[in-house]
Every structure is written in structure tokens, then in C-alpha cells.
Amino acid sequence: MTQQYTIARLGHQGDGIADGPIFAPRTLPGEVVTGDVDGQQLTDIRIDTPSDDRVKPLCRHYKACGGCQLQHASDAFVGNWKVDVVRAALSAQGLDAEMRPIHTSLPNSRRRATIAVRRTKKGTLAGFHGRASGVITEIPDCQLLVPELLAAIPVAEALAVIGGSRKGVLSVTLTLSEVGLDVSVQGGKPLDGPLEASLAQAAEQQGLARLAWDGEVLAMRNPPYQQFGAAKVAPPPGAFLQATKDGEAALLTAVQEVVAGSKKIVDLFAGCGTFSMPLAADAEVHAVEGDKAMTHALDQGWRMAQGLKRVTTEARDLFRRPLMPDELRKIDAVVLDPPRAGAEAQVTELAEAQVPVIAYVSCNPVTFARDAKVLVSAGYRLNWVQVVDQFRWSSHTELAASFTLSHISG
Known part of the structure; x- marks a missing residue:
């Protein structure tokens, strides 16, 4: 049955949502659209009143391909929307923070x-x-x-x-x-x-x-190999890698700002050393990652590099065996970069350990906000959040955030 709807907002997957709720892909807030209702999905959509933020998709494959969800929206709209997604996730936990301007990777940059x-x-x-x-x-x-x-x-x-x-x-x-x-x-x-x-x-x-x-x-x-700071690391097949060099650099810059001046750093969910290796230029780093092949690659990369401070590695399932407070004594800073599930168990131990500084990198605003609530409740201050858009035109959002104990300036 063909019906007309006004799009009220975008959902987390980038679909327009009208009252019902009715989900209308590739629509924008404020648009009046007509289509056929199939359950909660609107199909065969016609845009009756377009948004001022609607643009012509850059890619000729956009209509058929599922690789992008938001190419019909202006860059400014997408950037503001992604920042608002993070802000809303924090607000749902009763939190607020300085939101820095979004950093967006250029087209044709996915490696x-x-x-x-x-x-x-x-x-x-x-x-x-x-x-x-x-x-x-x-x-x-x-x-x-x-x-x-x-x-x-x-x-x-x-x-x-x-x-x-x-x-x-x-x-x-x-x-x-490389x-x-x-x-x-x-x-x-x-x-x-x-x-x-x-x-x-x-x-x-x-x-x-x-x-x-x-x-x-x-x-x-x-x-x-991939170049991480002064080190050349050859990740195991299929290992995690930040999507764009530009996005990786933006996240690294944020992390370096958070932990500046630290002499002993623990890098949790360290992967193959995206952050560990550059940070080892100025600090001793203990890198913890659940995948042994990744920690081996990280260790080999460090041993072949010149001019880095000591980097130690540990293969450990941080979901089942998080680092405990007694293992975090005398640590100046923690870098935390968990998968989409977040780091609930580890954050609980970090909150008790009271490590002075935490740089949290996340690919899921909802689990990030949940974990941030635990830290703030334990006396940490959420100083700022830097949203990074490596997955241009998608609904995917990444961020880096700065936490310090309340008695320490951010």
C-alpha cells in the first residue's frame, strides 16, 4: 500500500525513520517521501520534498551497492550527524563532554x-x-x-x-x-x-x-608490513588494521595528546601495535592483545626497529582476564582500543586501579558511553571526544577520548 511519510530523524544505521516507526533507507530528516510499506520498511521510495542537505551521490554504483549508506547527504550533514550520535550516546548515560570537530577521511582512501x-x-x-x-x-x-x-x-x-x-x-x-x-x-x-x-x-x-x-x-x-611509527610490522593474514592511513593518524594524534609525558604506558587490545609503536618513541609500553599471532608480529616489529624504548607483549583475553589493579601499579597511562563490544570488564578494573590517564579509542559510541559512565562514576573526568570518520558515507563512527582523574587537569 503506497503511503506518504515525513522523515523525523536518522537511526544508528543511517536509515530515515518516520512515525510508526517506519524505516526508509537513503532519506533525510524533514523529507516528505512516498513508498510502499512492507512491515516496518518503506520500499520503492519517491522523494516528494527533498532536504536542503540532499546531494547527488558521487558514485554511480550507489543505488545498487551496499558499501555506502549516506552518499545522498552533504558532508556537513553527515559530520554533524555522527558527532550527534556520540553526543546522544553520552547523554543517555547522563554524560557530556567537549566534542571536537569531526575528522573525515578523503574519498578513495580506504586501504x-x-x-x-x-x-x-x-x-x-x-x-x-x-x-x-x-x-x-x-x-x-x-x-x-x-x-x-x-x-x-x-x-x-x-x-x-x-x-x-x-x-x-x-x-x-x-x-x-608498504x-x-x-x-x-x-x-x-x-x-x-x-x-x-x-x-x-x-x-x-x-x-x-x-x-x-x-x-x-x-x-x-x-x-x-605496515609502518607504525619507527617500526615495520607484518600483521598476520586478516589482522585488524585501521581503514585509512589518514584516520589512523588522526586517532594516533589524539592518543598521543592524551598520554603526553607518560613514561610507562599499557596498551590494551593493542592489535599489531598501531599505537604501541609510535608511543614507544617516548615511553615504555606493555602491549596486551588476545591474538598471539598479533602480539608476535608486534614483538618482531619492535625488535627490528631502531630507537624505540622497551616494548613488552602479552597474549591475553581481556574479556575473560582483564588486567587487575595490582598489575596496573606504577602505570602512568592506559590506551584502550576494544572491539565493538567495548571493555566492560577491563574498565571496571581500571576504575578501581585509578590509573591517572586513559586514552579510549572506540568504534561503538553506545558501548563507549557505557564504559565512560563507569570511569566518570569512579572519579574520572571525560575531558573531550574526537570523532573520526574513516568509513566515509557509512553509518560507522569512531572516536578517541581523554579521561583523567578529577584532581588531574585535562
Whole structure:
């Protein structure tokens, strides 16, 4: 049934929401729209009265591709909306803070992407999944990825021809390293001798720095290192990496400001050393991460670097075994960069330990605000929040925040 609605606000996933609630993707607050109601979803949407913030999408794939949710909105609108999402999450916990201007990465700056590839009768189909569907949309003119990744999509297609199943979808993660393309494939055929040989030959022909197949490294011409401060670190296949160099730099700058002057730092959920290595230029760092392969890569990178202070590593599940107050004695600052679930157990121990300074990096404003409430209730001051938009045109929001004990100036 076709009905008309006025969009009241955007939800956390970037969809417009009208009274009902009725969810209308790719609409903006204040717009009057018409469409067919399917449950709580509005489909076949027509914009009757557009918002002043509506713009023409930059990418010709936008309508079919699910990689972006907000390309129809002006940069100013998206930036303000993301800051407001963080502000609202804090307000829900009874908190407020100085919100610094958002830092947004440029188009064509994403250095990592996971491409879906399906074998077809005529060859292959590679790209991103459509919005809420299994349909793959080709993306030759994608406005998100760095040119080197766009140029590498044929690599994903070639690997699917060799080791993909006609019945399944190959998931090919392309990462731009300092020495070339790092490729990690999931969902392919089980490895055997002939397949391994064919894949290794393809990696050589394509000039890949490294090729991993379901976690197993099949070929490595050069360790695919990332530059973290003075250190070169080769992450394990598929390891976490900040989406853009620019976004990583913005988060690092914020973290460095928070912990400036600290001599002993604990880096929790340290990954492969995104923050640990640059901070080790001026401080001793103890890096804790649940994945042993990541801590090994971090340690190797530190040992090969020059001019850094001591960095120690520990592989530890911080959800089940958070660092306790007695382990945090004589620590000047903590850097905390948990996954989307936040760090509830660890934050409880940090609140008791009363570490003087905490730099919290988050990819989920809701769990960040929950954890911030615990710290503020324990006597910390939330000095400021820096929102960073690495995932341009998406609903995804990242941030860095400064916490100090109330008797210490922020």
C-alpha cells in the first residue's frame, strides 16, 4: 500500500525513520517521501520534498551497492550527524563532554576491503554485496577504495577462477601494505597439492606480497608490513588494521595528546601495535592483545626497529582476564582500543586501579558511553571526544577520548 511519510530523524544505521516507526533507507530528516510499506520498511521510495542537505551521490554504483549508506547527504550533514550520535550516546548515560570537530577521511582512501567473488558460467562476478542482499554489485568506479585496491579486483577474480566454488561466494580481503598487495581468502576450495601449486603460481604472476588461503600462508614474496611509527610490522593474514592511513593518524594524534609525558604506558587490545609503536618513541609500553599471532608480529616489529624504548607483549583475553589493579601499579597511562563490544570488564578494573590517564579509542559510541559512565562514576573526568570518520558515507563512527582523574587537569 503506497503511503506518504515525513522523515523525523536518522537511526544508528543511517536509515530515515518516520512515525510508526517506519524505516526508509537513503532519506533525510524533514523529507516528505512516498513508498510502499512492507512491515516496518518503506520500499520503492519517491522523494516528494527533498532536504536542503540532499546531494547527488558521487558514485554511480550507489543505488545498487551496499558499501555506502549516506552518499545522498552533504558532508556537513553527515559530520554533524555522527558527532550527534556520540553526543546522544553520552547523554543517555547522563554524560557530556567537549566534542571536537569531526575528522573525515578523503574519498578513495580506504586501504583495505573485502571483495565478494562468485564464479559464473561466463567467468566471475566481483564487488560488494547490495544493501541487505546477497546480490554482488560490481564496483569499477568505487569512490571509497584507494586506486591500488580497485586495480586489484581482477586479482580476486583470478583467485576465484582457480579456487572458488560455483556454489559459494569467495571472500577476498585486499590490504595495501608498504610493499604491495596482501591478500587473504576465505571460503575457497579445500587445499590440496595441485591447488596450492596453482595459487602460489598465481601469487607470483600477480606480484602479491602475500597470499593466505583460509588462514594458511601459501606464498610470500615480501613480508607485507605496515609502518607504525619507527617500526615495520607484518600483521598476520586478516589482522585488524585501521581503514585509512589518514584516520589512523588522526586517532594516533589524539592518543598521543592524551598520554603526553607518560613514561610507562599499557596498551590494551593493542592489535599489531598501531599505537604501541609510535608511543614507544617516548615511553615504555606493555602491549596486551588476545591474538598471539598479533602480539608476535608486534614483538618482531619492535625488535627490528631502531630507537624505540622497551616494548613488552602479552597474549591475553581481556574479556575473560582483564588486567587487575595490582598489575596496573606504577602505570602512568592506559590506551584502550576494544572491539565493538567495548571493555566492560577491563574498565571496571581500571576504575578501581585509578590509573591517572586513559586514552579510549572506540568504534561503538553506545558501548563507549557505557564504559565512560563507569570511569566518570569512579572519579574520572571525560575531558573531550574526537570523532573520526574513516568509513566515509557509512553509518560507522569512531572516536578517541581523554579521561583523567578529577584532581588531574585535562
